[in-house]
């Protein structure tokens with residue numbers, strides 16, 4: 001079990017304090033595959049009180065839940081539907097959570113792991129008319145936080161985003177452009193394919209770093225810890241989805257290379273699990289952590305004015321009452 005974590009290599013994270021998960025309530029969004037599933041697997045075997053897997057596909061989610069239940073038959077593992085590309089779906093998840101009995105509502109760790117690259121024109125708009133990658137990788141998560149905020153009230157509540165080192169390939173204009181679909185690059189559609197899908201993905205992950213920094217400042221009074229980490233290059237299903245269709249011509253070579261050289265999902269999950277289990281006092285909040293769980297300075301996230309502009313735009317697009325995030 002967890003052999004990946006036990007390898008003694010300075011390139012891998014092997015200090016996960018699994019005891020820290022004991023008795024906790026953990027939600028993982030994007031839990032049915034890849035890094036999210038590996039995170040769930042780890043915490044499930046570490047004595048959590050309750051694990052909630054947020055998945056957009058109930059079929060895939062049920063298969064993942066069964067896998068975990070097989071190993072941990074006595075654990076409460078809930079499967080809840082959530083599609084980050086729909087603010088209605090996100091709101092339903094939030095409402096369902098807050099309508100539970102009071103003693104079931106408190107969240108210790110919220111893993112916001114779901115993310116996508118959207119290479120097809122057919123899937124380049126969210127249910128709310130936003131550019132899809134922006135909607136799923138940033139806006140859905142922010143909207144979800146706004147709904148769950150009152151429940152992130154344990155003594156050790158943490159919000160941990162799965163980001164990406166791809167952020168370093170891009171930069172944001174100093175002001176969000178006025179495009180109503182996205183403040184990032186919009187999709188360039190050629191014969192049904194989004195040819196700049198990776199560039200939009202990189203934009204979304206840079207924006208995530210900016211949002212995380214601002215969120216941490218605004219949530220500091222509530223004693224909620226926020227961070228974002230890069231899992232490394234990981235062999236997962238991210239570029240291997242049935243609905244990507246013929247764009248496999250682009251994604252197949254990436255998937256093939258990853259199958260040989262990528263980290264395993266368990267290795268990719270390790271920095272996130274480290275951030276979730278290390279005492280908060282040892283972890284500066286609002287930072288971007290690389291795949292070795294070391295902090296990297298993200299220049300644009302340090303720019304307070306740029307940060308506020310983009311955060312306000314995201315709050316607007318997530319249809320969140322700005323008062324929710326007033327520090």
Ligand SMILES: NC(=O)c1ccc[n+]([C@@H]2O[C@H](COP(=O)([O-])OP(=O)(O)OC[C@H]3O[C@@H](n4cnc5c(N)ncnc54)[C@H](OP(=O)(O)O)[C@@H]3O)[C@@H](O)[C@H]2O)c1
Nearest residue numbers: 030033034035056083084085114115164233234236237238
């Ligand atoms: N793999 C890498 O090398 C790598 C590198 C850097 C960062 N990351 C980040 O790591 C995170 C996990 O990705 P992964 O590599 O493990 O890929 P993955 O296997 O595709 O997992 C992504 C998860 O997000 C879910 N998801 C996608 N769109 C969603 C939506 N609209 N609503 C709800 N859930 C949605 C997926 O559900 P479905 O199965 O239904 O699609 C899946 O469970 C992502 O944020 C990704 O950007 C990955």
